[in-house]
Each structure stands twice: as C-alpha cells, then as structure tokens.
Amino acid sequence: MALPACEFKPGLEGIPAAQSAISYVDGTKGLLEYRGIRIEELAHKGSFLETAYLLIWGKLPTQDQLEEFKTDILYHRRIKYHIRDMMKSFPETGHPMDALQTSAAALGLFYSRRALDDPAYIRKAVVRLLAKIPTMVAAFNQIRKGNDPVTPNDNLDYGANFLYMMTEREPDPIAARAFDVCLTLHAEHTMNASTFSAMVTASTLTDPYAVIASAVGTLAGPLHGGANEEVLAMLEEIGSVENVRPYVEKAVANKEKIMGFGHRVYKVKDPRATILQELAEQLFAKSGHDPYYDIALELEKVVEEYYGQKGIYPNVDFYSGLVYRKLGIPDDLFTPIFAIARVAGWLAHWKEQLGVNRIFRPTQVYTGLHEAPYIPLEER
Ligand code: SDX
DSSP: OOOOOOOOOGGGTTOOOOOOSSEEEETTTTEEEETTEEHHHHHHHOOHHHHHHHHHHSSOOOHHHHHHHHHHHHHTOOOOHHHHHHHHTSOTTSOHHHHHHHHHHHHHHHSOOOOTTOHHHHHHHHHHHHHHHHHHHHHHHHHHTTOOOOOOOTTSOHHHHHHHHHHSSOOOHHHHHHHHHHHHHHSOOSSOHHHHHHHHHHTTTOOHHHHHHHHHHHHTSTTTTTHHHHHHHHHHHHOSGGGHHHHHHHHHHTTOOOTTBOOSSOSSOOHHHHHHHHHHHHHHHHHOOOHHHHHHHHHHHHHHHHHGGGTOOBOHHHHHHHHHHHTTOOGGGHHHHHHHHHHHHHHHHHHHHHHTOOOOOOOOOOOSOSSOOOOOGGGO
C-alpha cells in the first residue's frame, strides 16, 4: 500500500523519531529537565552518578541503591591489558575521540555475550561502560605521552578519579566538584545526533558496545560535541577583545558559523551554558582569571547584536572548554569528556529503545534516474 506523500525535512527538523520519558527541552524558555527534574537542581544538588542512575532507571536512587551502583562502578573501572596494549599501537597524534571510539567498540570483543532481554545483563553493560569509558580516555592520554596509564584510585569518586588518572594527583575538591557538575550538565539532551545514532544502532539489537561506539563517532563532529574544542581554537584565533567585532563581522559577511553558538531547539541561551559560565567564574575566582574569558564575554555580546533576533545564543559547548582548561585538561580531551558524560544518556535511550524496539528504517525521497542504460566499460 502506498503511503501518503510527506514533506521532506532536511536534518529531520521537527520530526519525532521516538517517544521518550528521559529528558525534556523547552527551547523558547531555556528549560531542560532530566526525568522531570530541572537541570539546575541536579547540577547544584545532585551528583553525576546519581543523575546517570536517574536517567537510566527512571528514578533517583535511594542511598542503598546509589552506594551499590557506585561500588559496582568502582569495581569495573579497570581495563584489560589487551585494551591498553591496543592503545599503545595507536598513533600518538591521533585524536582521542577516534581512540575512544575504537576502544569502546573493542569492549565488545571481550564482553561478547549478548542477552538484551536479561535485566542483569543490561545492568552489567551499563556499569561496565560508565566505569571503563573514563579509564580509556585517561589511559590514551597517558599512553600518547609515553607514560603508563594511571590505575584508578579506589578512594576517589567518579569525577575525582578521572582527574586523578589524568595527573596522578588527587584533585582539589572544588575542581572535582566542578568537573562532576560538568558531567551532569552533559549527561543527556533529548534527540540529539549522537543519541539518534545510538538508537538506530540499538534498534538492530546489536551489542551495547557497538551502540556507544557509533554514538562516540557521531558526537565527534564539529557541529555537535566537537564544537567545544573548536571554541577554544576560535578564541585563540580572535586573540583579543578588540578583535572580536571584526571577527564576527567577517564571519557574518562570509556566512561562517560561529562555534559554540546556535542550536536546533534552543532559541535562547542554553541553560547549561549559563551554569557552565557560573562554574568558570567560580574557578577563575579561586585560581586566577583567564583572559580568553573576556574574549568569550565580548563574543557573546557581539553575536547577540548580530544574531540575537534569529535566536542564536551560546550553547553547551561555548563555556565548557574554559572550565576544562582551568581544570588542566588538554583541548582535545574536551569532546571525550562530553562523551564520558553522555554515555549515561545514550545508555538510557538504549534501554528505553529495547523496551519498545522496532528497527529504524525510514524512507527517502528518491531524486535519481530510472531505467538508465548500462554502458559497457569499453564504451565509457
Ligand atoms: C551540541 O542537538 C543537541 O541537543 C546537541 C547538544 C547536545 O547536548 O547533545 O546540545 C550539543 O551539539 C551543541 C551544538 C554545538 N555546535 C556548534 O556550536 C556549531 C555551531 N552551531 C551550528 O552549526 C548550528 O547552530 C547547529 C549545528 C548547532 C544547529 O544547526 P541547525 O539547527 O541545522 O541550524 P542551521 O545550521 O540550519 O542554522 C539556521 C540558521 C542559518 O541561517 P539562515 O541560513 O537561515 O539565514 O541560523 C544560522 C544559520 O546560518 N546559524 C548560525 C549559527 N548557527 C546557526 N549562524 C552563525 N553562527 C552559528 N553558530
């Protein structure tokens, strides 16, 4: 039976790809909720692992549930030496997102049992991925510098342990808390490109490691998670507050996108950008100002003058890099950190998708030829 003709929307703008109870965005009010709880509440009062539990299992954990979850994750933080050895064969100049995508996919080689209808299997996969992804990001960072990876520290919680694996020093509690808040802010965001990618992969009933690997690959692009790294490169290129206006004027004239601005859903400032900006200011007050922040502030002001009417404001990627830099994190790890956090959201959507699964198989509007002749090779 022929389906009624439907309008083609580039980028599937406005087309629902799923029903979901995980998160909600109101792009005109600048509102983001995870399972109905406002992002500001979770960022100021909660923790990343509590948030991950909420996203994946639908309810805030009790104290016992949270302790058990934390203990399980702590137990699974280490990675097999085969994975570390595999990373040693990666080029040091390779991007850490490519290293992460490869390593995430490699987990499927070690944990090959697939039992998608078994809640114990789902829980184990969730725990393994949340536990091992940060260890893999930190391990590649050490290996590319010629060092051995730093073994996870069992006395430190999730975010603090990641910072420890980066430097082999216990982080200052304010830095650890700021990092945990960043993870909470990046944990989930409705039907974004990488989540959609995860869900398409999940819908084939493949293993969860392939689901996460495909999502990591999608997040890496500069129009999505990769923008956070590009923002810092842009601020460096601008170089001074005085250069901001000419930079924007040139970008407007050449119709170039300004990184860290604009969003398919938000037509006001992304609420996560507001919280990240506050975090950056707290860190600057404690450990010194960053002159690139002044450039960022001026850029926000000038971009608003040009594009505010179009609803183009800072998104989540605009201020995050300034926070990460202050925490001593190299620029090319900004997007892998986004991935560490977003694993929670990807897994929540994976689990939700499995409960109602039907393989994704959209249609297309064919614009090619019909009945075209085959021209023999020697005649072409
Ligand atoms: C993330 O989807 C999510 O939820 C993603 C995310 C998440 O948490 O998962 O929030 C994370 O990916 C944040 C976005 C990071 N990307 C960037 O910062 C890159 C720069 N921004 C853009 O390229 C753009 O705004 C997107 C990709 C974010 C959104 O793209 P859309 O919805 O397809 O919008 P578009 O490119 O079609 O732009 C619409 C109009 C255009 O103008 P017109 O041709 O209509 O006149 O807005 C303009 C664009 O030129 N525009 C910009 C702009 N973003 C949009 N103009 C200048 N600079 C920009 N950044």
